[in-house]
Amino acid sequence: MTAHKSYDERQLTKPVDLCVSGGRLNREAVGWSRYPLHHCNLSGSPLRKKRWNYWAINTDRYLLSATLSNLDYLGLAFVYFIDFETDYFHELTVVRPFGRGCELGNYVDDDVIFEDARMNLAFKKRADGTVIQVECPNFRGENLSAELTAKKPPDHQTLNVVIPWNDRQFQFTSKQNTLPVEGSINIGTKNYEVEAGFACLDFGRGIWPFTSFWNWANVSGISNGHTIGLNFGAGWTDGTGMTENGICIDGVLSKISEDLVFKYDSSDFSVPWNISTELSDKVDVNFEPFFKREAKNKVLMIGSEMTQLFGNFSGTVKDEAGTAYQFEDLLGWVEQHHARW
Secondary structure, X not given: OOOOOEOOOOEOOOOEEOEOHHHOEOHHHOOEEOOOOEEXXXXXXXOXXXXXXXXXXXXXXXXXXXXXXXXXXXXXXXXXXXXXXXXXXEEEEEEEEOOOOOOOOOOOOOOEEEEOOOOEEEEEEEOOEEEEEEEEEEEOOEEEEEEEEEEOOOOOOOEEEEEXXXXXXXXXXXXXXXXXXXXEEEEOOEEEEEEEEEEEEEEEEEEOOOEEEEEEEEEEEEXXXXXXXXXXXXXXXXXXXXXXXXXXXXXXXXXXXXXXXXXXXXXOOOOOEEEEXXXXXXXXEEEEEEEEEEEEEEEOXXXXXXXXXXXXXXXXXXXXXXXXXXXXEEEEEEEEEEEEO
């Protein structure tokens, strides 16, 4: 049985390089911050570096996700769309050997552009946020095009953390949720205008161990007059002295510096989940799934198995001042992921 812990996590306030010479972890980079401060200058470690920018844009009725990732030996660009009202779902993946054309910068705000006959992606930084452009000529036989702007309100805080397994294996992650989004998504003749939605960014840069496991939960929504964002994780951070747990209330981040317990039935993911802090009352959240997405990939010894569930979150969280916020039926997702990569 895992012994759950709380941690003394250092808050960073100044820009810092993730790595020192030779590609080793810069120990001064270990900590968390309310704004992205890290220069992710990965080097060395051939075939072990992992880079990705994952965007998800959702309303209560549908969700569009677009990702570009470079795993050193493999590049992956993928897009999926879910209409929760009709259960329409489709996913398209483009693979590039050795990550050719999957260029991802060292900073969270760097532009990302991927071009292929099957899929074009662009994530472009603007003064008020990020423009997300997607074009897929054959998305289950129809053209998918989207242009959305994920807005970054002034002083909006985000969760930025370095997870240090050791000096050769580490990960920087920037989790940004409750970003207001506007724009449109078109699939064939169907138009989805995005007016009351949110965008979430999962930005990752690091050097990973070969075998990994994680749970992840993310939520953005409005309840009882407050904009509430949750980012919870478990498994991959165990034993590092850092977590990726935080809540964002009305644009203000509160770091949760303790482990979270994900309680669920891995033999039946449709059973409601509970996510909570065991050592305090800062988090007690229930999740009721209504849609399941599975992704399984295997090439020789390399592979991953991921189950992602979408559904509604309800519960109570407390900010760093101890103020409790109750919420009901906020749309979000959880996942279980096993990777050999």
